[in-house]
Amino acid sequence: MNSEDKALRRIGLGMMLVFWLLLMALGVWWFERLIETRQYPNANMATTTGEANLPITLQRNASGHFVAPGHINGEPVRFLLDTGASLVAVPGNLAERLGLEPGASADFFTANGRARGYLTMLDQVGLGGVNAHDVRGSINPGMHGDTVLLGMSFLHRFDIQIRGTQMTLSPAQPL
Incomplete structure (x- = not known):
């Protein structure tokens, strides 16, 4: 295996590592959002101090x-x-x-x-x-x-x- 093949292999491994890290980060973000939505489903409710939105x-x-x-x-x-x-x-x-x-x-x-x-x-x-x-x-x-x-x-x-x-x-x- 020559030095050019080794360099390409390292780049490929680095890209694969970056892909898996990004995929895991996306999974953690999605899971945290899911938990937050289940625990606080009214988070996006209007909190304005203006006119009431009844009921x-x-x-x-x-x-x-x-x-x-x-x-x-x-x-x-x-x-x-x-x-x-x-x-x-x-x-x-x-x-x-x-x-x-x-x-x-x-x-x-x-x-x-x-x-x-x-x-x-x-x-x-x-x-x-x-x-x-x-x-x-x-x-x-x-x-x-x-x-x-x-x-x-x-x-x-x-x-x-x-x-x-x-x-x-x-x-x-x-x-």
């Missing part, structure tokens, strides 16, 4: 939860809609980033038991173009992560209907 329809994620983008005081957040929560519950680390002021100390009874936190008032909470002002909330130092539990202090504005994998939020009918 709001959300898809259940692979874990069985309704998760959607929104905002608190103009800052983007990820909401987990929780009809069992009385207040909008914000993790302590996220509350600091959002500049929320802790109010009175309070005990909260959660699925994980009793937790101590602080009451607070959220100037503005938005989901799907629906904006509410002066929403009661809580700051929960024991909550981890950046997901906010969107409780009934915001959700009471809607008639909530769950059918299969969809939750539909429609304007609440006056009593």
Whole structure:
């Protein structure tokens, strides 16, 4: 085998290596997108602060939860809609980033038991173009992560209907 054949063989091996690396990178990218879509199917939901797009329809994620983008005081957040929560519950680390002021100390009874936190008032909470002002909330130092539990202090504005994998939020009918 002469030196020209060796050079061509090295180029061929290099090109094959580049091909397989690109193919693996494409596979990893595709798989990550698939997982993200299954865990956060409402990621592309409109988060504008303008006119509401009612009704709001959300898809259940692979874990069985309704998760959607929104905002608190103009800052983007990820909401987990929780009809069992009385207040909008914000993790302590996220509350600091959002500049929320802790109010009175309070005990909260959660699925994980009793937790101590602080009451607070959220100037503005938005989901799907629906904006509410002066929403009661809580700051929960024991909550981890950046997901906010969107409780009934915001959700009471809607008639909530769950059918299969969809939750539909429609304007609440006056009593």
